Amino acid sequence: MTVTVRYTCPHCGAVTSVDRAPTLADRSVTTTAQPGWAYAEPNDDDLEDADGIAFVCGEDGSVTALDGESVEGCGRPFYLNFVRYERGVELEPDPPAYGGPRFDFNA
Template sequence: MTVTVRYTCPHCKAVTSVERAPDLADRSVTKLAQPGWEYATPDDDDLESADGIAFVCGEDGPVTDLEGESIDGCGRPYYLNFVRYERGVELEPDPPTYGGPRFDFER
């Protein structure tokens, strides 16, 4: 069983759709790839083994505006990041993609 899930490009707000398993847990959509994460393409058959999906806006299939009208994408990459686990513990993205800015100051 698959479901159609829509994602919005963080660069230009174009919307793309992906057919995927309903049990994959999304964490975030980011402009940059998470360091060390393995990304599949939207048409890969085995999305479950990837850490997320790498999109190229407008090149991975048709895109629409927020109202559903067909448009051209901006051609820039963006990334869907899945929730990841290691030994049953949820891993945080590096850097975290939520909670506002992160400032790590060393003395």
């Protein structure tokens, strides 16, 4: 079973649709890919195995304005990020780099 879900391009506001399983949980739509996340194409059959979907506005099928009128799209990439878990803990998109190098300028 699939459902049609609509997403708005964060660059130009055009709306694109994708058919996907209703069990996938959306987290966010971003203008950049999340580091280390694997993205599927909108027409891939295995969306459940990906961390999200990579769109190119206007190139991944027809796009419309919010009122349903057909538009071209801006041709820029944007990313749908699914809710993702690691060892049972929900991960935030674009997590901060904890444990990285530290600089102490007060020494």
